[in-house]
Amino acid sequence: MNTSFDVIVVGARVAGASLAYELAKAGWKVLLLDKAQFPSDTLSTHNFLSNSLVMLREMGVLDRLLETNTPLYSRAVIQFDDTVIDGRFPEVDGERQGLCIRRKHLDILLQQHALAQNGVTLIDGFRVTDVIREGETVTGVKGVYRSGETASFQARLVVGADGRLSALRGLVNSPCLHSVPTDFASYVGYYEGYRQDGDIHVELYKIGDKMGIVFPTSDDRYVVGIMFPLNDAYWMDRFQSSPDTAMLEIAESGFAGSPLPGRLRKAQQSEKIKGLHGYNNDWFQGMGKGWALVGDALSFKDPVVGQGMPDALYGARTLTGILSRYRDWDDNWERMAADYQQQMEHTMMARFQMACQFTKNVPFTQEQHMVNRLIAASPEATRAFLGVYNRAVEPQELESILMGMLSGQ
Numbered sequence: 001m002n003t004s005f006d007v008i009v010v011g012a013r014v015a016g017a018s019l020a021y022e023l024a025k026a027g028w029k030v031l032l033l034d035k036a037q038f039p040s041d042t043l044s045t046h047n048f049l050s051n052s053l054v055m056l057r058e059m060g061v062l063d064r065l066l067e068t069n070t071p072l073y074s075r076a077v078i079q080f081d082d083t084v085i086d087g088r089f090p091e092v093d094g095e096r097q098g099l100c101i102r103r104k105h106l107d108i109l110l111q112q113h114a115l116a117q118n119g120v121t122l123i124d125g126f127r128v129t130d131v132i133r134e135g136e137t138v139t140g141v142k143g144v145y146r147s148g149e150t151a152s153f154q155a156r157l158v159v160g161a162d163g164r165l166s167a168l169r170g171l172v173n174s175p176c177l178h179s180v181p182t183d184f185a186s187y188v189g190y191y192e193g194y195r196q197d198g199d200i201h202v203e204l205y206k207i208g209d210k211m212g213i214v215f216p217t218s219d220d221r222y223v224v225g226i227m228f229p230l231n232d233a234y235w236m237d238r239f240q241s242s243p244d245t246a247m248l249e250i251a252e253s254g255f256a257g258s259p260l261p262g263r264l265r266k267a268q269q270s271e272k273i274k275g276l277h278g279y280n281n282d283w284f285q286g287m288g289k290g291w292a293l294v295g296d297a298l299s300f301k302d303p304v305v306g307q308g309m310p311d312a313l314y315g316a317r318t319l320t321g322i323l324s325r326y327r328d329w330d331d332n333w334e335r336m337a338a339d340y341q342q343q344m345e346h347t348m349m350a351r352f353q354m355a356c357q358f359t360k361n362v363p364f365t366q367e368q369h370m371v372n373r374l375i376a377a378s379p380e381a382t383r384a385f386l387g388v389y390n391r392a393v394e395p396q397e398l399e400s401i402l403m404g405m406l407s408g409q
Contacts (some may be wrong), residue, residue: 004123005031008141010128011162012147013042013220015111015295015312019161021059022320026321030358031153032111033143034162035127044178044189045303046103047202047215049390050074050095052105052310055317057095061113068105072097075201077388079209081256081364083372087382090268090392098202098390100223107221107328113129129170131158131291137330138172139244147247159292159319161312162391166297169284173292178283178352179264183361184211187239187275189265193224193277196259197241203260204304210254211304214263221270226250229361230278243273256375281356286344287337292319299348301355311348318343350395354388374405381405 007023009016012034020030036042046363048056056062066072074097078085089096114120125146130139132152140154160168188302194214211227214320226234226247238246247269251261283299290332295312322340326332364372375381384401 005029005153005155006151006157007031008033008158008297010034010118010158010160010168011112011295011297012124012140013107013120013161013163013167014034014309015297015316016159016161017107017212017292018059018313019159019316020114020120020318021061021110021117022316024114024120024321025323026320027119028323028396029119030114030121031155032114033126033153034120034122034124035129037125040099040104040107042107044103044104045213045215045223045308046106046217047100048309049098050089051391052313053094053095053097053099054093054314055310059113059223059313061110064109064113065099065101067111068101069219070099070101070105071213071216072099072201073200073202073216074098075199076204076389078204079371081150081369082194082257083369083376084373085376085382085385087379087386089390090387092390092392099219102218105218106215106328107219111268111331121302121321128162128167129173131168133290135400137333138287139289157290157292157323158302159228161294164296164300166293168291169293169297172288172291174284174288174291178281180358180359182281183229183231184302184359185230185232185236185239185275185277186225186227186303187243187247187273188223188225189243189269189273190217190219190223190271191264192221192270194224194263194267196263205255205260206364207255207258207360208236209363210250211358212251212255212260213304214260216381222267224264225303226254230253235402236277237257239273239275243275244269247273255403264333273307281352283352285337285341287319287333287340289333290342291325294319298344299352301352302359304358304369305351307348307351307355310391311351314342314347347371347391351388352390352396366389371402374402378405 006028012286231293
């Protein structure tokens, strides 16, 4: 097998497979590596809003994803304590709907789409253990197959697309530029027979010191996520000892007055509850000599804001554009790194800051309650509020609308 490529991408899920597709379309020879063997599932909110569907359509993979019969939705119902915001996401480039597709379908379809392009090779079941350097520049990787056999591969660029706990990021010593630890533990389950009022929609709850998210997903199921403070010893013990019953109990006690308890009570849990005890919202340096990062390896955000998937697609497209613009990479690493950092911050930083606010266990102030009620009472403000999530609207535009409403009172 050829051991030399233009780009090695470590991690072959959403960020890595999308990057391989974009690089192949630009004419590069790509090696995709992943320690997992596919198809396989992974803990994830796996949601695409309409801005992401635009990119998936442009990639030519959206129709394949829709063939999984994962339902589309355009409505969101958000409850902040006793205030309910109910509306539809605004259109982005002709797309109005979102798609929350299971990773066991999504990852393999994105991989197949990448492999259908000329110049993409996938090796799964291969764990990267080190990078190869020439002076200060990364020029390849070393690793081991599941059989125990070792191998090395060379490339002009090595990219870490291997998630929140990126091994490649550690091997290249990428510095962390921003880090805000979450105050919450998160537990996720899949349910059959979950019934909503009206058309299917996303549900988001922030009630007291607990949060919940619900998405319609593949296989006639809904994915339900519950978040509670890490320092809540009672719920931590309940979830660690009896996660199945704890999900129902916390819905009844923590989300009383919302539709969540009644809907969850009538549904049937279909898979094992999975949990994550804390994480950092972080942002790392995105590029250096011979290496780069995309997706959660670059920046992980609290899942409650639903930005991981679009950021992975956007990062793949942005990095490919920069590599195509600077054909002589060896003489331009610093310029490319600065360009990549600037473009990613321009698009992602506002939502990263949103995630850093959500991730802290801070109750709504009286002023925030007033703002939430203003949004709920105004179709224009509701549209702008939801538009911040799918990037149809920037936060400053929402602030301008709210200021206008306040000044008119």
